Amino acid sequence: MKQISKKTIKPQKRHALPRLFRGHVSRDRLVSIAMFWPSLLGVTVFFIIPFLVVCYYAVINNPIQHEFVFLKNFADLLQNSSFRLAAKNTLTFSAVAVPLAVSLALLLALVLEARIPLKSQFRTFFLSPMMVPVASIVLIWQVLFHYNGAVNDWLAIFGVAKIDWLKSEYNQLVVVLLFLWKNLGYNMILFMAGLSNIPRDLLEVAEVEGATPFFKFWHIKLRFLSPTILFVTILSLINSFKVFREIYLLTGDYPYEGLYMLQHFMNNNFASLDYQRLSAAALLMAVVMVVLIAILFVAEDKLGKDVEG
Amino acid sequence: MGRRWQTMRRKRYFGRGTLFLLAAFFAIAFLLPTVLTITNSFMSQTELTANYGQVFSGLNNSKSYMAERINLQFIPDKVTLQQYATVLLKSPDYLLKFWNSVILVVPIVLGQVGIAALAAYSLTRYRGRARNVIFFLYVILMLMPYQVMLVPNRLVAEWTNLLDTRWAIILPGVFAPFSVFLLTKFMRRIPAALIEAALLDGASEWRIFTRVCLPQCRSALYSIAILVFIDYWNMVEQPIILLPDTAKQPLSVYLSTINAGEVGLAFAVATIYMVPSLLLFLHGEEYLVEGITHSGSVKG
Numbered sequence: 001m002k003q004i005s006k007k008t009i010k011p012q013k014r015h016a017l018p019r020l021f022r023g024h025v026s027r028d029r030l031v032s033i034a035m036f037w038p039s040l041l042g043v044t045v046f047f048i049i050p051f052l053v054v055c056y057y058a059v060i061n062n063p064i065q066h067e068f069v070f071l072k073n074f075a076d077l078l079q080n081s082s083f084r085l086a087a088k089n090t091l092t093f094s095a096v097a098v099p100l101a102v103s104l105a106l107l108l109a110l111v112l113e114a115r116i117p118l119k120s121q122f123r124t125f126f127l128s129p130m131m132v133p134v135a136s137i138v139l140i141w142q143v144l145f146h147y148n149g150a151v152n153d154w155l156a157i158f159g160v161a162k163i164d165w166l167k168s169e170y171n172q173l174v175v176v177l178l179f180l181w182k183n184l185g186y187n188m189i190l191f192m193a194g195l196s197n198i199p200r201d202l203l204e205v206a207e208v209e210g211a212t213p214f215f216k217f218w219h220i221k222l223r224f225l226s227p228t229i230l231f232v233t234i235l236s237l238i239n240s241f242k243v244f245r246e247i248y249l250l251t252g253d254y255p256y257e258g259l260y261m262l263q264h265f266m267n268n269n270f271a272s273l274d275y276q277r278l279s280a281a282a283l284l285m286a287v288v289m290v291v292l293i294a295i296l297f298v299a300e301d302k303l304g305k306d307v308e309g
Numbered sequence: 310m311g312r313r314w315q316t317m318r319r320k321r322y323f324g325r326g327t328l329f330l331l332a333a334f335f336a337i338a339f340l341l342p343t344v345l346t347i348t349n350s351f352m353s354q355t356e357l358t359a360n361y362g363q364v365f366s367g368l369n370n371s372k373s374y375m376a377e378r379i380n381l382q383f384i385p386d387k388v389t390l391q392q393y394a395t396v397l398l399k400s401p402d403y404l405l406k407f408w409n410s411v412i413l414v415v416p417i418v419l420g421q422v423g424i425a426a427l428a429a430y431s432l433t434r435y436r437g438r439a440r441n442v443i444f445f446l447y448v449i450l451m452l453m454p455y456q457v458m459l460v461p462n463r464l465v466a467e468w469t470n471l472l473d474t475r476w477a478i479i480l481p482g483v484f485a486p487f488s489v490f491l492l493t494k495f496m497r498r499i500p501a502a503l504i505e506a507a508l509l510d511g512a513s514e515w516r517i518f519t520r521v522c523l524p525q526c527r528s529a530l531y532s533i534a535i536l537v538f539i540d541y542w543n544m545v546e547q548p549i550i551l552l553p554d555t556a557k558q559p560l561s562v563y564l565s566t567i568n569a570g571e572v573g574l575a576f577a578v579a580t581i582y583m584v585p586s587l588l589l590f591l592h593g594e595e596y597l598v599e600g601i602t603h604s605g606s607v608k609g
Contacts, residue, residue, distance in 0.1 A: 028514040032434045039428035042484030047450055050461030116329045125336040131590040133543045135564040136579035137342040143361050150381035186601055193602040231605060241454040245545040249565040266456050270550055282460040293452055296607055
């Protein structure tokens with residue numbers, strides 16, 4: 001703010017009241033604050049207020065009696081066998097998919113950093129799945145992973161026995177592949193941006209000093225990439241919660257047990273309109289997310305400073 | 310010395326070759342589903358049934374010939390536009406669903422970007438403590454998974470009687486905080502001197518916004534629009550919960566309910582559904598990359 005004109009804007013001081021209530025607000029300032037209102041109003045009406053109601057619903061017994069029951073809904077939720085299954089499946093999926101999404105994306109970014117031919121074409125290819133609606137490719141996915149499908153044919157070349165991908169415990173693997181297919185491009189771009197921020201002279205000095213590629217990767221690149229790695233990890237974690245979409249399109253409303261995700265649980269409870277359970281589940285997930293995001297903020301602060309300093 | 314240099318160079322070429330092969334492998338794996346879907350959409354129904362009948366035969370026991378194995382065909386034996394003709398001329402159902410997608414997504418993209426432009430400008434010009442609190446709040450909302458936000462959305466839709474109307478999806482979409490987050494980061498990079506100069510010339514805030522700020526972030530607006538578009542073009546969760554009326558659901562949901570008799574059509578429809586986003590991608594890849602790059606940190 002200081003670099004902007006001192007004529008119209010007084011130097012900033014810490015005030016107890018927001019600027020709006022202090023009087024002597026210039027017309028321009030009012031305009032620029034007013035410009036925020038449509039968004040704030042919408043966010044308040046469509047997200048914040050209903051979310052507060054969700055918090056309220058989570059601690060009452062039912063929408064008619066409004067009796068305060070504190071943590072009972074949460075206790076019931078944690079006892080619920082389908083919630084447990086959904087939570088377990090979602091967490092297992094994340095535990096497998098997220099490390100792969102991060103490490104493979106980093107690998108792709110490093111590959112594209114090397115001087116190989118057709119680099120920009122490769123970037124386009126890697127990024128393209130992001131722009132293809134999942135609904136469009138589930139058909140071919142079903143063809144590829146059918147019991148008599150192409151993947152089994154290819155694997156047969158290496159002497160692997162036929163696997164019924166979609167109808168056995170391997171179905172999580174199929175969804176992991178779909179998830180990676182969809183998300184690696186985005187993560188890769190983030191890593192490429194991170195890599196391009198590493199000071200060139202540092203790498204050159206390392207080169208002159210005779211550092212091996214491994215040393216350069218391990219001690220310089222990874223160190224500078226740590227904020228990016230963290231960001232990509234959390235982003236992938238969030239995206240892994242969204243994988244319901246792929247599963248729904250691939251298997252419909254009632255998937256095999258291994259693919260019953262939290263969103264399926266929510267959907268089924270929407271059908272029965274059990275708002276207490278839904279609210280408790282939403283709130284529980286929100287808390288988990290806020291913790292994750294807080295970790296992200298703090299770590300970005302720490303790691304970012306570390307690298308800059 | 311010379312020999313050592315040579316081996317080093319050979320090693321480097323070898324390494325580069327490996328990397329190239331690795332990249333090629335991934336490229337093929339990444340392109341395969343898309344390419345197959347497109348090529349298969351030019352197959353005739355008989356050929357499709359013969360090749361893939363088994364996969365989709367759960368529902369009807371048609372007597373037509375079906376191979377024991379599934380034949381993955383890259384290029385159809387006979388290229389035909391039959392499927393497209395059927396989709397475009399004879400079965401209005403698919404076109405209707407396509408149109409459903411369009412009238413859901415276009416207002417969301419325009420609305421979200423428009424409202425975000427206003428809000429982001431305000432956040433760029435106003436640097437109080439409230440700004441950071443609000444920005445933090447928006448980031449949290451942005452990162453919430455659907456499972457969390459759909460419960461509030463459903464509640465609002467029920468209170469306002471909007472459930473089962475398109476507004477139940479459009480309104481939360483328009484106010485989604487993602488664009489505000491990303492655009493704020495873009496706008497911060499507008500040189501302060503530019504705004505300062507405009508202020509000294511006596512321009513009002515609104516004039517600075519429309520004449521200085523918006524032209525400066527034209528490419529940012531485009532890249533955000535692409536990201537928002539692809540997100541909603543692909544939506545599945547919101548229509549299931551907020552728009553249970555299948556007649557109004559977008560094609561992204563409907564495509565998965567295709568049954569055995571219409572496999573051929575399904576490939577054609579799937580391809581048609583990809584076209585808008587693929588065109589956007591081919592045209593705006595640089596902007597897309599720019600947009601993703603800027604989303605790479607939660608700090609404002």
